[in-house]
Amino acid sequence: MKRFIALFVVLGAALLAAPGIVGFQVETYYQGLMQQFAKGGAELVSQDYQRAWFGAESRTDFLVRIPSGADRSKMETLQFSLVSHITHGPLTTDGLRLADIRSDIRVDGESLLPADYQAVIRTLIGIDGQGSTRIDLPAGVIPASGERPAIRFDGMDGDIRFDAAFEQVDARFALPALRLSQGDAQLLEIEGMQLNSHSSKDVSGLTLGGGRFAIGRIGMWDQASGTRIEARQLGVEAESTVKGELVSATVHYQLDRLEVDGGVYGPAEVRLGLGNLPPEALLRIQQSVEEINAQQLPDEQKGMALLSVLMGNAPALLKGDPLVTIDKLSIQTPDGLVAGKLSLQSVGLEWKEIGNAPAVLGKLVADASLQMPKRLFTLLLRQKVEADLLRQFEQRRLLNPDAKLPSAAELAELATVLTEQQLNQLLGQEILVEQGDTIATRATLADGLLSVNGKTIPLPPMPQ
Structure with missing residues (x-):
């Protein structure tokens, strides 16, 4: 009998001691979870973690910088906090767990959601370190306030599952409907939004994966201009995998219908591919991009930083003979079908040869085709010609302030004439082929020779 009593005493002591011991492990795990959250683009400003024996309270402050202004050169800041109540395992209300975490998002110290709103943001961490975050936001209405429009949505649910090392993450979210309105005017409607994604790290630390993002319908209204845009069945699928010792990736865009002020476009489909990437x-690029995102730079600075990263890794990328493809381009427009394909690959090209144009052309292999309605092609060509003319006249005025700019009517007339001349020239040279109401072209590049519609086109001499 004494042995049983002693055993119960030991078990009881162990159960009482376990939460405190587990608490040290949970704190380390939770801080790692916040670091992973910060990699999504939010800057981790501060973290206060108060650990007790059976649980803990944590407040983590994040800062998000949002580009603003017409040229997006300015930055506005938004600071929010993730406040969590943490229950230590091994025994929780959900069974054997390392921890049960219930969180709340707060802005300026106040809960983002009303106090009586039954939102669930809950993270369960298993004994083995694997975890899942469940987000369940029931349907609700948030009245308009100041410049903020009224928000009505039919709820949202989703979950994120991850392993102990955060090297494998699967996510799923669904938003049935979201509507924004100002008074009686509708501003935005989104229906049937879904996100499914998966990612994992290989032995080198490179994150690969993919997923699908889809919207059943989206409608937008601009009250000032009266413009109305409605799109149906939008979808984006992406996947990256390792083939042999190289990485390839594909992106697939789909759209069933797009209506802009009565003009109907679609269906549309675009398939892009990248291959032979070391x-x-x-x-190295992934790690650099994570560092750049953590700095939350303005768009221009971020673009320059990303360009610098790509340039720095270009020699290594070229070693795999990278391949870029547009496997399918198909867009139905009011004027007819736009369709095309593209395949472009460098073979044996080295970075030191980039400045040598003949060497570059000699190591590129390309095959491209495009067809589109003649009316649409003429419209696009005219817009380019008009923009080029306007830029030339403005540059002339910089050199001579007394120079007179043409009127809008004069500019339009000149652009029409030049557009017709350029189109006739392209048709005469058979760079473009006219097929009824359609303009088409086919080009190949191999061994430094360019062929357009079956005819070899001499390339202009280039300095070496």
Whole structure:
């Protein structure tokens, strides 16, 4: 009997001691979870973690910088906090767990959601370190306030599952409907939004994966201009995988219908591909991009930083003979079908040869085709000609302030004449082929020779 009593005493002591011991492990795990959250683009400003024996309270402050202004050169800041109540395991209300975490998002110290709103943001961490975050936002209405429009949505649910090392993450979210309105005017309607994604790290640390993002319907209204845009069945699928020792990726865009002020476009489909990418170079790029995102730079600075990263890794990328493809381009327009394909690959090209144009052309292999309605092609060509003319006249005025700019009517007339001349020239040279109401072209590049519609086109001499 004494042995049983002693056993119960030991078990009881162990159960009482376990939450405190587990608490040290949970704190380390939770801080790692916040670091992973910060990699999504939010800057981790501060973290206050108060650990007790059976649980803990944590407040983590994040800062998000949002580009603003017409040229997006200015930055506005938004600071929010993730406040969590943490229950230590091993025994929780959900069974054997390392921890049960219930969180709330707050802006300026106040809960983002009303106090009586039954939102669930709950993270369960298993004994083995694997975890899942469940987000369940029931349907609700948030009245308009100041410049903020009224918000009505039919709820949202989703979950994120991750392993102990955050190296494998699967996510799923669904938003049935969201509507924004100002008074009686509708501003935005979104229906049937879904997101499914998966990602995992390979042995080198490179994150690969993919997923699908889809919207059943989206409608937007601009009250000032009266413009109305409605799109149906939008979808984006992406996937990256390792083939042999190189990485390839595909992106597939789909749209069933797009209506802009009565003009109907669609269905549309675009398939893009990247292949023969060395994983070592991609890993360096991935790590650099995470560092750039953490700095939350303005768009222009971020673009320059990303360009610098790509340039720095370009020699390693070229070693795999990278391949870029547009496997399918198909867009139905009011004037007819736009369709095309593209395949472009460098073979044996080295970075030191980039400045040598003949060497570059000699190591590129390309095959491209495009067809579109003649009316649409003429419209696009005319817009380019008009923009080029306007830029030339403005540059002339910079040199001579007394120079007179043409009127809008004069500019339009000149652009029409030049557009017709350029189109006739392209048709005469058979760079473009007219097929009824359609303009088409086919080009190939191999061994430094360019062929357009079956005819070899001499390339202009280039300095070496």
